Amino acid sequence: MKYVILDCYTDEPSGLGVPPYVGTYPRYIYGKLITEGHNVTYLTIDDMRLLKKYDGQKPIINEKQKTKIDIYNLTKNSPIIKEVLADCDSLIVIMGVHTPGKYLSAIPGTIREVQDYVKDVRCEKILTGPAGSEHGSQLEGGKWSEKPDMKIWDTADPNYFNVSTFNEINKYAPAGAKVLEHINPEHSIMEIETSTGCFRDIGCSYCVEANKPQVFREQEDIHSEVRALYEAGARHFRLGKQTCFYSYKKQNAKEIEKLLKPIADLKPKTLHIDNANPVMVNEEITKIIVKYCTPGNIAAFGVESFDMEVIKKNQLNSTPSATMRAVEIINKYGKERGENGMSKLLPGINILFGLQGETKQTHAENMKYFSEILDKDYFVRRINIRKVVPFEGTPLHERVGNKFLRKNDKYYWKWRNQIRQEVDFEMLKKVAPIGLVLKDCIAEVHDGGITFCRQIGTYPLIVGVKERLDLQKSYDIKITGHMLRSITGEVVKEE
């Protein structure tokens, strides 16, 4: 059969598939279909937009304009998209945003947008990935999720191809590396899956991963996939598809070393992790992560709130004292700078607005602990603040829905702004001081006379350079100033 995979990108609590990340869904599905002998073409939503929004013609951008990030991530198949769609038996649309973020050089498709593009394509249409689940998809926090219109789709199923158990994944993932033939993977980062589920018996109130039993993927299977991706041209990897990296094989340091060392031996340009549960952070595993991974690495903690009332009401996983201990341990071993200019490993802190029990005191508690972090001179690379999406099927949805989002909406701008001004800004000056050189920053987008660049990795800093640099080239950039969430710099070396 002739299949077309249309990647509209995915962003979930554990697992990112928005460029420059290549997510697991397109790789696994591609691997399964080519293993079964089908003809498969990989397209992105950007290819589709170029065809439908721009009539197949890339608009000419003048020096005062912004890069069009809606058509930034074209595949090599973009020039033949009409023929490919006309000839296809089955269109597999991968999409779904469950943890909406801000993306520098990509815009994930919304269900409504994609439906508009695919409704006239004459073939079987399958919606898969997170958007095919009961939770739907939502690009903006604080809103109800979008649901598919089943008049357009033949099937909506998050797991349509049944590549979800590690038995199946391991069978197809190495072959799935061949999907990279359809893009230029030089600056792409591969999201790698190490486990599913959560170790907690009672999950956090808002979480769509809660209550799934924890299953670990064997090291050899992960290594086979990473090797195949490396051979296909990938040089950047993040072991990010799990709810907590430290929990791997029941928080076993030896097993984690067995996982990381062979990947580090390949000498990838980037080897990072994502997602760590503060209560699982210990010294032994932290030292191993620092030893084998590349600098600029971040263990992002799903703290969500420092307010004990909110923690209790939403069954959150960490207490303020456990979080502070984890911040201290990671700083002890990871704060030292690596060769690309960034600290080797730093904590990240995620905060959620709109949880059950949220009051003005919640913000006061958050500020109290952030101030303590600053006072103790701990580094935190990134504070991510989001409004919760009350997905159907979660306890939050059942108990309070968007009640607290509505109630406190009037404060969110102020709360967020205070964290940005008083914490983020101060932290940025410590983590990336003036004069520091960040190596190997990729020029990604223009905005008038400014080019925004960043290193490849997990939550890299965005650096604005006051000139129009050649996009997709690599530069070493010296930091010259700080803005609220980004930095300014000047090029000291071009690739």
Ligand code: SF4
């Ligand atoms: S710790 Fe909470 S947020 Fe993280 S996976 Fe488990 S239930 Fe979900």
